[in-house]
Amino acid sequence: MRGATAETVRRALDEDDPLPGTRGFAGAVDGRLVRDVLGRQPLFFDGDDWAFAPGELADPEPFPAGHAGQVDDPTAAERVWSLPDPDPVTDEREAVVSLREALTGALDEVAAADGGTEAATAVAFSGGVDSAVVASRLDAPLYVAGFPESHDVAAARDAADAMGRDLRVVELTPDDLERAVPEVARAAGRTNAMDVSIALPLYLVAERAAADGYGRLAVGQGADELFGGYAKVARAPEDPRVEADTVRGARRELLGTLPDQLERDVLALRAAGVEPVAPMLDDRVVRAALALPGDALVDDRGERKRALRLAARAFVPDRVAFREKKAVQYGSLVSRELDRLARQAGFKRRTDDHVSKYVASRVE
Template identity: 70%
Template sequence: MTDAAGSAAGRSFDAANDRVRGASADIVRRASADGDPLPGTVGFAGAVDGRIVRDALGRQPVFTEATDPTAWSFDPNDLAVPETVPAGHARSTAGDERVWSLPDPDPEPDDRAAVRRVRGAVRSAVDDTATEGLAVAFSGGVDSAALAARLDAPLYVAGFPESHDVAAARTAASKLGRDLRIVELSHEDIERAVPEIVAATGRTNAMDVSIALSLFLVAERAAADGFDRLAVGQGADELFGGYAKVARAPEDERVAADTVRGARREVVETLPDQLERDVLTLRGAGVEPVAPLLHDRVVAAALALPGRMLVTERGERKWALRLAVREWVPDPVAFREKKAVQYGSLVSRELDRLARQAGYKRRMDDHVDRYVESLV
């Protein structure tokens, strides 16, 4: 994710055709030569020296034609049969080569030092974010509050009127002393947005679509209000131990790891696929995503956290992040637990309701997936 805009497809591999999002070609060259997976960016992708590259965390999606790796684009709709370039890889006519892998540092033994490092990384990443044309996707949780409290940009939340996210965002915005723009959702909004999300992402499964819906509708409203960039809190749950399955490792069968740190690593490795969906969704709505919490500095600080600073013995998740940002986020917001966006906004519930109203009953396999496909 980056502040740069624009999408292009290219077929010629030479220096004159270097085109990268998120970093200069020189930074990518140095990172490649050094094998440095975290060279100080918020992710990058594009064409450099005859190869199509994508950063180690996959923060910038990029695609090539399945039958012709010299035909590429940031937008899969530019290609007949798009094929994603894997995170951390370079693709050329010779095939895919892994160039970067995320580090796996030993845990920081000093908890206070670990929190200080997270605090400094998050603060600098947010403060370095340009605010021209920027709005903030704000759900009232610690992730978006860490951005909202330091960015002079309007806050937007989307959800059905009685949703948890709308109520939480109202309360948190009030504690931050900020105005909030509420995008109240309806069934008509869902029915209209689903085909656009599918067109942008190529995905029709219910989970991806329900996650994307709130993002899309917030971004669409922000774009209609004249903003072309949207700050999002993506990455915090994965990096800082925000998932219940991470907190319950090794008992939770959804993870293979036998430690909290190992389970956190597993979910971090799912980010490239998630970020592809989110970036394409937001661009499809007319804004460029900006994700300060995915800056290399933040990633490095998070990966060095010991398990106890991800999840406490009492089961409190994202502990280091909460302690870090309480310097500028009020405690009732910094330590608030929040539902996943598809549930907190009630989008998942209402998408299921629409599917059943359309005749796709729960007794049917993948009934919501079938409903989504019927709208396309």
């Protein structure tokens, strides 16, 4: 079992509790395979075999999040947990206070795990509110990866300066991407351009942190999905990319994508030599986020992640709490440079999905 004790998982099963106080779990308990409701720990099966990584199986299938099934017949797994759908808290101040307390508890638990000795944990730091809050209560080095002129490197430098923290910059080159592309694609079991471009900067940050002697990497994963960080959530119901007719409903749709996304990120980070730690996906934080009203996710001016930004003021300066940030594949310029590598290798833009074809060729 990864991510929780067998006793905790048994209690979650007995009490139908989808958020029993962990940061996710997966594995076998009492002859049953289980995976937590948000899929925060990857799990795979092939016939009656199972593993935490797809490369250990001949024909791996992801074990579905929120399900349990017999170890000798995982194909017959049944849903045992679903995300709570609480009524929204009507008092914004109360909602922000609850969220701030949940974040404090989650972050302090991560800090305590290092036992007060030299930090075994590093932080993937892009300068946005998510990673800044994660970094704020951890006595750990901050790492950012990006090409020298990238938005993420500039934002991380500014945020680290505002927070009085040192920053370690992993300046990327085309050679770094060319080397890492097949490694990331094999680890994640994917060759599509979007997945690989998202995982690459994480992998390269983790690789440097591991080389520096850190065994864990704290990340801000989950914050955009939990707190309304996507434009398509903010534009619901007008945005055709979501089916929901409210911001809260669109947020719930996006939470359904987390198991697939986290599978990619966790596998890439482990392949780089670190164990990911995601305080934003602590059950306490998830519970507080699910209780937020729609205007605490996106306010009437269209500002996303409003409640998180307000709660973040207790942890970071305002210029960091209210900073807008690009998605990692664009902010690091990895997506641009991956496109350039594909074209240099003869995969022209007029070809459908030319970057994915380039990635697949590198894996082969």
